[in-house]
Each structure stands twice: as structure tokens, then as C-alpha cells.
Amino acid sequence: MAPFFVLSIAFIVYEYIQKYLALIHGREQKFKNINYLIEIFKDQASSHELLEEALEAFNTHFLHFNNVTKDSKEYQECLDFIGAFAWCPNMDIDRVVNYREEIVKANPNYKKEIETVIGSALKNREDKKGKKK
Template sequence: MFDLFFYVLCWLVMFILALPIMFAGLLSVALENDNAPVAANPLAELHKEVLAYKDNKEKIKECYKTFTDKFTKCAQNSPNYNIWLEIIYNFSLNPILMETDEVAKFRDMLEDENPSIAKQIQTKVGTALQHREKK
């Protein structure tokens, strides 16, 4: 219907008009920030907070509530197992947070939730109570 020159000219004009859009797309892809935020270990963060707020009654109670709500169970082969036991130790050691009878209830609750590691929980809480009485 039209001459071949007309079609070549149309394709060339459309390609030239599409170039800025292609460059804008390539530039946006090049400038895109692909650094995904590193997922922090929530149990390790809680451990840091427990250590930082050991003298602040409100903050340590918030940490305790977070622990009892989210982290009452832990498997022995978990990579966070030692951190979990250290948090239990620090909670049991802190006289601002709990009295001795409350620590015993805390221990019993954890032993009920984790019967396979009840002995380790009992040992950690017992050690904390011994160190607590020496202070």
C-alpha cells in the first residue's frame, strides 16, 4: 500500500521516540537499591535488651512479657538455644523483675513447655538463684 521507505521511516521515528523510555527504565533498574535489610535475630535482640535494661523495671517487664509471649519454646538443637538459656538465666537472676517464688513458677512454666530440656532449664534457673542469693 505504501512505499517501503515509509515503513522504515515510521519504525525509525518510533524507535527514536522510545529511546528515552528505555533509558529511563535502564537507569531506574541500575539505581535500584537491592540491599535487602538483614533480618535481625529477634531472640538475640531481646537478649541485648535484657542486658541493657536490667535495672529498669518497666523495660525488663516488657522484655519478660515479650519472652513469655513469643519464646517459651526452644528446641535443644536450635541455633538460638544458648541465647535462650542465657535470657532465662538473666530473668531469673534479676530481683527487680521477679521474686524467688515467681522464678519457680517461671521455671515450671518453661519446663512444661519444653519437657525434653527440663533438666537444663532447672540447672540454669538454679544457678541463677544461687548467684542471686550471693549478691
């Protein structure tokens, strides 16, 4: 009877480990989706830790625009992320400005567009903050 219980417990533990690994893998896949990252920054209830994870995922997977054209979907998604990041009220403005420099350094061909998106987002952020007061 003891071997049966040991095998049963081992099987249960194995199942929990498999579920945990599937959860982790699913979470990693989500962080490879730029639209998911954009939603994190648009959600004002996102925790600071989640925002940092999303920013790190962007750095890992999308920071360098490489050879995308300005009329491609990937380019627009990257700009949408940058705009959502800059607009996010939970991100410090100094952090946004410093990150702008990192993005421009990684993508010097798109400097004007990046600065325009961030400037516009910061202006809209300040306008919204002014209307709340």
C-alpha cells in the first residue's frame, strides 16, 4: 500500500509542477506580445513591478526597430508602446525622459518620431492632470 501512496503523491506533485511551468510559459508568451505590453501601461491600476516587467520585456524584444518601415504595423506598435509608456501616470517623468534617450540611441533613424510621440504623450498627460485639479 505504501508504494501506491508514494506514487500517488509523486503524480500529484508532478501535475502541480506541470501546471506551474505552463503558467510561467504562458506569462512569458504574453510578455512577447507588444499589444499586451501596451495594455499594461494603459491600465492605471498596473503595479510598479508589472510596469517594470513590461518595460524590460519591451527592451528585450522590441527596443531596436531594426529595418521596419514607417508604414509597417510593427513600427506603429512600437510607437504606440512608447506613447503609452510616456502617458502612463504611474511612470515618473524623469524616467520617461531618460528612457527617451535610450530609445533614440537604439533607433537614431527614428529620433524625430520618437521625440514627437513622447512629447505629445507628456503634454496630454499634463493636460489631463491639469483638468483633474
